[in-house]
Amino acid sequence: MTAPVAARTSAADSRGMTQKGETLLEVRNLEKYFPIRGGLLSRVVGNVKAVNDISFKLARGEVVGLVGESGSGKTTAGRAILRLIEPTGGEVIFNGTDVTKLSKGQMRDYRREMQIIFQDPFASLNPRMTVSDIIGEAMQIHNLNPGKGRIDRIAELLQKVGLRPEHMRRYPHEFSGGQRQRIGIARALAVDPLFIVADEPVSALDVSIQAQVVNLMQDLQEELGLTVLFIAHDLAVVEYICDRIIVMYLGRIMEIAPSHELNNNPKHPYTEALLSAAPVPDPTIKRQRIILEGDIPSPINPPSGCVFRTRCRYAIDDCAKVVPELREVSPNHFKACIRDDVL
């Protein structure tokens, strides 16, 4: 168990170090390969290149969206940043420290500051623990609010996420999906984190409930000044709550831009297609859409060069040659495409 003193110091340190707007988290060349074993001796016969050399920065207090099709590596990236899965390569610099280099014990202190909210509100809560156990566990691990104060703090957290303190003694299966997601949020908040990875927190929820959770997250983010990496499928939601958006495809970043900029002025053919594919809830608007051909290729053998070229309507021969680097094409707007002549 971590010494409480150490935990507090490190927390205090990092809190003091950055101001709003300064870089809190920097991801450099992050990679995660899942080996595929096969054959007689179960040797590694290939790799799923789930996250393939991605780099980006998050400023303190910023909400950044991470979108992309299923299998593009969003979850893997999020978890690798938190070292819930060990990255294969690259650095994750949090508050000036490369957390990928930390030992397990050291890492534990940093866990207080980096939290995660999961997509599936049913799988992410231990069905055998009461709500207070679930939320209290975080405090217990880091020895926060010991004694009577802990219960009060749990009650406070529950209220903060829109539940009632009486719910404390209940078990997760007694809650609806939206309520469970609130519990998950309360758990993440229990340790007073600076940074939260929200992995599709609303995808599994009913439409009418989604807005509740989105609002809640937005309120909390503002109130606590959290830095959030918001992973989602749904571009509309991401655009709505994020300051900036990172678009991923097949383990690589295609484009990074502020929300409105991305929406109004996508620079990458993939972003363009993604935007065009999203249906608009307005029957009066009839758009011409760009329909991508085929499916996302296998991450085991991604296409050479630009991974998107196989489905790109602007692809040229050169696209197969080099992996396009992520370039800043306008202030704060990056894209990984060699063609500047289109879009």
Add this chain to the structure above:
Amino acid sequence: MTDHATNKAEVLLAVNGLKTYFNTDDGVVKSVDGVTFHINKGETLAVVGESGSGKSVTSLSIMRLIPMPPGEIAGGEILFSGTNGQPRDIVKLSEAEMRKIRGNDIAMIFQEPMTSLNPVYTVGDQIAEAVMLHQDKNRKDAMGAATDMLRFVGIPAPEKRVNEYPHQMSGGMRQRVMIAMALSCNPALLIADEPTTALDVTIQAQILDLMRKLQKDIGMSILFITHNLGVVAEMADRVVVMYGGRVVEEGDVIEIFKAPRHPYTMGLLNSIPRPGVDAHVPGTPRARLEAIPGNVPNPLNLPPGCAFEPRCKFAVPECSKAVPALEDTGGGHMARCIRWQEFAKADHEVSA
């Protein structure tokens, strides 16, 4: 309801007062409790609603695929005017007659393309099975038809694919196979129960595009069940909104989106950010979504009055007294709310 049957367009399917109940250990679940709507020939009717509001049960009732027990169709009628135009009540058909309708006159595709195909038979076999069942073809011809269908739904190299197993295909491809299977016998009605929910947006766009194209080619009607209002806006001619096992609003798609008359529909429309429009601009204060408070109702424990009353911000004491009637608000637009007139008035004031 007969007044709807008098519509100018030809009614293909009319569901009248359908009640489908499930007898569970904890009591009777009234999943569908007096649902009434109709589908005209060639049109796309979207059914939207909360999870558990009875959308799937309604569609399965039309197919008579409700597991019995525990389910039962406790009342109402489902009038289907098949190819001969003579309306028949599906609820009363024998199982053998029903089998002739299934897959032939009414076909269905489901939400989960990954699990909706039998993993141990090739996709060709599965399509050919439907063809052989309804079209008196031998296996070879049926396989030929299956290949044609695969080509028809835009699967590349259908000759090869026809002999592949579902696990060898991606989700989008499987959903195409499902569509191919459903369309293989030229059904008059295609029921699509959330056909794209499990798919990525880019694939969803492909599938929706395909369905629209095919509908144009074949001229069938589609009963389109979905959560996604964007999809509704894109696909539907008319919309039925369900809540707690009942239809709460029904009408032309534009009407529903522009002038909703039920607080649930309004809440639904306001609770989703619209792409492009609601994008966050840095420096500006963040907008808030208008959330519907509370939880999805427990089907075992519906309130006595309006099912939406506990979550409704317009609720008045009368709401909990009795179930409001589905009232015509004009132009085929119906709503099940005692205060719809107030909303209509407010609407006019705002737009005026």
Add this chain to the structure above:
Amino acid sequence: MTTTAPQKKVKERSLGQSQFSVAWGQFRKNRLAKTGGVGLILIYLMALFAPFLAPDSLSSYSTTDITRFQPPTPVHFRDPQTGALTRPYVNKFSQQLNMDTFVNEYKATDEKCPIYFGVRGASYKILGFIPGNLHLYGTGNDQAGCNVFLIGGEALGRDLLTRTLYASQISLTIGVGAVLASTIIGLFMGALAAFFGGIVDTVVMRLVEVISAIPYLFLLLLLRSVFPQNINPIFALYVILGILAFIGWGGLARVTRGQLLSVREQDFVSAARALGASDNRVMWRHMLPTMTTYIIVTLSLSIPGFILLESGLSFLGIGAVEPYVSWGSLLAQAQEGGLSSLNSRPWVLIPGFFIVFTVGCFQLLGDGLRDAFDPRKRQ
């Protein structure tokens, strides 16, 4: 900020319902399972109080008044002359070997032996330390020929009911003991394999495979032959128990490993790790508890298997040995008589029905538990 709408209809509970209480509620609805559970409670109580319930001690018989295979003695409640209700009594029996049919014939005489309740008799110790000499019923005197053999006598003329009751102590504990032991081994090995992975995993899983590849009966016989036959009978029981456990842990280990590996990937475990929980804590607080349901169900479903197996071993002569008896060894003793057991003294098969009953109860209970814990089976 949004708030949840007050739920009017659902009664508020301040205390949550754990999975177990939900399962319990579910279980209570299952009539068959409840019957099984009650049956088991009764049969275990019977085993616990066997010395009190039994009119006699485990292996007492007389060499002067021989009662070998005496048929069950009917209990009378009415006076034969007056027809009035009397104190229950049995008749005194006389016996004679019929040299024509070679059957030892027992005949009821007119003499009556009244049955008393709560008689003092052979002393015993319940649970090994509560002494007593009170017996539920008996004739209270040692008059020759006055025996209450409710289900008859066995080969040495001992009361079969007494022996069946005592046998239940061993039959019921050896199955449970073996299952518990194999569960502990299985859990431990499975957790070991899942936790350390790599070479430990390979070795454990290979071992499981090897053990399951050898037919269990052969392995049992082989292992039993390692121990000399003339070991202390009670030690022999432990040996059997150990062997049963040894051959039985593989399945559980495999499942434990699989389950733990899959749980390891589950979100709530990730969540705990994200909170900085140590490996230990993750293992004990989050991963192992997921096994409880499975274990409860397997336990209740594999105990009957082990009871059957024990009876099989006793049948082959390597289970409980004199002076200890189990239902299996009682049956084996019955079987030694071959067809005679069935033809002329079918009551010696009664211990078999205790097996059938117990196994049946365990099956019902186990199925009930499985259904109760299975979320798909509930609403």
Add this chain to the structure above:
Amino acid sequence: APFVYPAAWTAEQNTANKRGGEFRNYALSDFKTFNPFTSAEATSIPGTEADTSATLFTQDPRNNEFIPKMAAGPAVVSNNNKRFVVKIRPGMKFSDGQPITADDWITTWKIHTDDKVGSNSYDTFFINDKPITIKKIDDLTLQFDFPSQSSTALSIMSFAPWPDHVFGKAYKAGGAEAVKKLWGLGTNPSEIVSAGMWVLDSYKAGERAVLKANKYYGDWNKDSKGNPVPYLNTYSFKIVPDLNAGLASYLAGQLDTFAPSKADDLAQIKKSIDAGNLKAFLKANVSPNSTSSWITFNWNKSADPAKQALFRDVRFRRAMSHIANRDAMIKLALGGLGSEVYFSVYPIFKDQTDAGIKAGAPEYKYDLAQASKLLAQIGYKKKNADGYLVDSKGKVLEFNLATNAGNTVREQLGQVFRDEAKKVGVKVNFTPIDFNALVGQLTAKGENRPFDAILLGLSGGTNIWPFGVNVVPCGTNLHSYNNPTDGKCLTSQEQLMTKEYYQGDAELNTAKRLAIGAQLMKNEGELQPVIYLVGTNYHVTYNTRVGGQYTPEMMDAYYGARDIGLTFIK
């Protein structure tokens, strides 16, 4: 001239000369070999083929006399009854058609007496460690030389000859090893040659062995009307795992005979017969069986002098005999049918036991009071809290008693003994153990042998001199109570018994031999070296579809119920 089976041997003549058919017997364990020299089972294939049907002499069940069978006539005796010259019946052939000559006996004898072969019959060719020698005079004449005079000489000479052209050849070429390799279970039955009535036809392990009549046997074996013997074509053995399975088969009509041992078996058979399901003959308690159970105490326990002294104390052993409730044992373990036994001579040899009892051989019958008295004399007067006798030092009177696990009857005998002993305060720790281990302990030699007491049984022995050759004399392997390294007797009675044993064995006169036996019994009874308990009775039952059994007065446990040669299917 052929050997003629006396007509009086059968109660029922085969007047219609029925021939052919099958007699269905059973065996309790799988056969292990077809080789007559390595075979060791009770029922063996070679034994069935020839051991009773192809011998120089055969015993007449009517009067126990030896009559010539393969011998052409009575042996010519000389040299003080130590030399026997026997003429072989001419014209006899093996089943492969080869003539049977003196060489076959010589070879057979040589192989049996080669200790590398490990034949079970090895011992029978020695008297008091001195060999019997056999010489070939000519092709049809044999000369037997005994080291000393023997009452059992004719019996010893009656062993079955095995073909010299098979075994002799192998023995000359490869010695003992070559002989042992011959005629394993894998051998094709057609290669197996027999001089006797039967020859192997087929064998299915675990199921049955089928023997067919040796076609040359009838040439020299005829019934009283001159018809060749055997009448049967086939003699089969169904292999059953235990007697219960055998009984079930018998009741189902699948076997022609069964050896019931318990009252239960008899009751089942009787019931079936009475119900008309089985047409069979049943006669119970035909005679006592030639077997008995006993308890032996180990006199060689140098490591535990107290126990050794106790076991060597004759009063203790007599007390033990008083404890043995033989009546209860018969009723409980044998189901009521059996005989009490007090001597090593089986009750079936009634002439001998009667003579012994007349001569004053004592029977220490069940009498707990007497047992207590004797134990008190030894010094066990007080009982402790548990009710066990203790000596002056407070040591409990206790000993271990072992028997072989799996034998229900013996386990029950032991239990009865233990429970009766408890009544007088003797603590008997009774444990059934593995048979092989038990025999190992019993036959161990030395000053400190590994057991206290063993409950076991013996069977076998001849009706000529019904004392065990390896039981009575000191130093033999079943002299189980006292077997020190040097094999010396410990008591004068043992010495006397050993002397009387050899004396009786050498005595050719029956009456005199009985008298010697009676003295031996008296000595043995007084010494009580072994506590004899009970013996089962012999019962006869067979399916009435077969005929040709002995007359009822001829049937007994020793001769059985029929001669298979005269058996026929009705």
Add this chain to the structure above:
Amino acid sequence: MIPFLVRRFFQAIPTLFLASVLIFFVISLAPGDFLTPARLNPGISEEQLRNLSISFGLDKPAYVQYFYWMWNMLHGDFGTSFQYTQPVLPVIWPRIVNSVWLVLLNLVFFYAIAIPIGVYGAVRQNSFGDKSINVVLYFLLGFPSFFLFLIVIYFILQIRNATGWDIPLGGMTSNNYDQLSSLAKFWDVLRHLLIPAAVLALTDAAGLTRVIRGLMLEVMRSDYIRTARAKGVSERTAIWKHTFRNAILPIVAGIGGLLPGAISGAGFVEVVYNYPGITPMLLTAINAQDLYLIAGFTVISTILLIVGNALSDILLAVVDPRIKVG
């Protein structure tokens, strides 16, 4: 297919190796060695014992003995049975073949009973028929197989007595087996096998029936069955073509693993029914400490099981296209 078999073969080697080590060392742990019974035989001389001891390598440490044995086994020599003084393989092979027949027929019955009943139970879930069959099977499940067999034998006897039918009461062949034509031989063996195989299958069928019922119910709830019904297939097609084919997959996968249990289960019956299979001989061999015979039996059964597992894998690959055999 071929590479799959090769891989299976190589994967089986360590299992077989470990199993043989386990078997051998368990046997060597037993008190005494296989010459112990021989020492009690007065007919065997000291010298002979010594020769035997050397020729079987018994004077060497256990691991050396193991390698002797292993080495010989690789050459097809399983050692010499002491009881039979013959090479082990010819002694045990017929027994193994006999047991395999029994087990195979038992399995046929097992599935023939369990599959229809299980499917019926799922299709008519909770109907009276479903429940009553379940009760009967539950009841049978509680019976130790040997106990049930005693009762069955008793009833056969009664039937025989009552009707005079020649129902076999044990064993594997009739007395006149050798005289029969090959077809009659086949029938004769089958007649003997029928009852033990069927009764054994009955006692165990409850478990599988419930598994099949559960699997069927699960598959019947699955989306693709709904799809099939939506196509308008008949009830029969939906059940047998679509549901059953998928429901048996786990069972096919488990066939191989079932064999050890089946062989053991059959063992009890072999003993009661006096069937010349492995177990009765094994029991005697253990009493006689016939080391090589025991080891031979165990190793060969283990090999059989590994082969069985491989077969069931192949079978599974045949019925389940998702499994790649390559």
